Amino acid sequence: MIAEEPARLRVHTRRVFGGDGELTSINEVYCHRRRACVTVETCEACPEHAGSVVDLAHERNFVSCRELTTERARSVEPTRRTVLRRRFCASATSGEHTPLSEIMTADVFCVRADLSTAALAQLLVGRQLGGVPVVDEAGRAIGVVSSADLVRLPAAGQVAEIMTRLVFTLPDNASVSQAAALMALEHVHRIPVVADDDRVVGIVSSSDVLAWLARADGYVIGRR
Numbered sequence: 495m496i497a498e499e500p501a502r503l504r505v506h507t508r509r510v511f512g513g514d515g516e517l518t519s520i521n522e523v524y525c526h527r528r529r530a531c532v533t534v535e536t537c538e539a540c541p542e543h544a545g546s547v548v549d550l551a552h553e554r555n556f557v558s559c560r561e562l563t564t565e566r567a568r569s570v571e572p573t574r575r576t577v578l579r580r581r582f583c584a585s586a587t588s589g590e591h592t593p594l595s596e597i598m599t600a601d602v603f604c605v606r607a608d609l610s611t612a613a614l615a616q617l618l619v620g621r622q623l624g625g626v627p628v629v630d631e632a633g634r635a636i637g638v639v640s641s642a643d644l645v646r647l648p649a650a651g652q653v654a655e656i657m658t659r660l661v662f663t664l665p666d667n668a669s670v671s672q673a674a675a676l677m678a679l680e681h682v683h684r685i686p687v688v689a690d691d692d693r694v695v696g697i698v699s700s701s702d703v704l705a706w707l708a709r710a711d712g713y714v715i716g717r718r
């Protein structure tokens with residue numbers, strides 16, 4: 495009987511800005527058994543870990559997992575396993591060829607972590623915003639805070655107490671499809687758009703993506 499081959503799981507990196515503006519990178523894999531992302535260190539300490547693989551040609555890292563064999567991997571629903579990995583698609587939509595710079599809000603409101611929640615509420619209501627990026631003193635994204643955060647923790651005094659610190663960012667030349675994939679994968683509704691130095695240059699929301707999709711199919715949607 496031929497032993498089943500362990501599946502290779504792609505390592506992905508999440509870059510997070512802390513409150514002090516420092517960028518930290520977290521290398522993780524999606525663990526099918528735990529149904530959660532785990533750090534590579536955690537994965538390597540697991541009894542099911544069968545080795546690590548570096549694909550120099552494609553600059554990709556993988557871990558091998560005995561729990562998830564290649565055969566089983568084929569039948570696993572592709573939801574969380576596809577970290578912005580695309581299968582071959584002969585007829586890519588125009589979303590794949592449309593950069594975020596065309597649909598993002600370039601006149602973007604940002605807040606600092608020490609802003610009062612009262613002032614934040616005033617900004618969100620006054621400007622009819624669902625949420626804004628939180629930036630450090632250099633204008634780099636350190637979080638996102640939304641009106642839902644205000645409702646969730648009404649007694650909080652400062653933005654730092656309610657903001658989401660794990661920020662997903664995209665460059666402005668990322669595609670609309672990539673933004674849609676990240677939103678669907680991570681269940682986020684808005685993503686800060688950043689320059690090479692990570693300063694916020696815009697924000698793209700799920701509403702922007704939906705409006706673009708409707709316009710691409712001929713529907714007349716006014717711009718806000």
Ligand code: SF4
Nearest residue numbers: 525537540542543559
């Ligand atoms: S080796 Fe362990 S922690 Fe890593 S993916 Fe497999 S079951 Fe999960």
